[in-house]
Amino acid sequence: MPILPALRLLPLAGLILLTACAQKTPSTLSLDEQPRYCDPLELHEGQEFNLRLPSNPTTGFRWVMRENAAPQLKLLGPEVYTTPEEAGVVGSAGVSTWRFRAVARGEARLELDYRRPWENGVAAAKNFDCRISVK
Numbered sequence: 001m002p003i004l005p006a007l008r009l010l011p012l013a014g015l016i017l018l019t020a021c022a023q024k025t026p027s028t029l030s031l032d033e034q035p036r037y038c039d040p041l042e043l044h045e046g047q048e049f050n051l052r053l054p055s056n057p058t059t060g061f062r063w064v065m066r067e068n069a070a071p072q073l074k075l076l077g078p079e080v081y082t083t084p085e086e087a088g089v090v091g092s093a094g095v096s097t098w099r100f101r102a103v104a105r106g107e108a109r110l111e112l113d114y115r116r117p118w119e120n121g122v123a124a125a126k127n128f129d130c131r132i133s134v135k
Helices: 003-023 031-037
Strands: 028-030 041-043 048-055 062-068 073-075 080-082 094-102 106-115 126-134
Touching: 028 031, 031 126, 048 062, 048 106
Parallel strands: 028 048, 041 126
Antiparallel strands: 048 094, 062 106, 073 094, 080 094, 106 126
């Protein structure tokens, strides 16, 4: 095949590749990715994903689930908090992780607030709000 016709196909191949990447649901979702994937986050029955949110429980703040996306999502265990090994400092920030499985078709919301649970009437410092669609 001559080089010139092959070069004409290059932009089309790039567009197809970008479209495929944009459609792929991540296996791990973070706070920064919320605007990109949560309008809605499209999952298939049986698909699992992790939600990883920045956290520092030593400050009294923690992620509190407001809406758990039931019955479309099933929480696969308790929240797991980890700190980066390189931090090496007591009280340094880490990550809270939840594991979910899509178990029922339909639409739901997954909402969490980062707040001090004992402070009633105080706005959350951060929010995670994700529409879920299970096919």
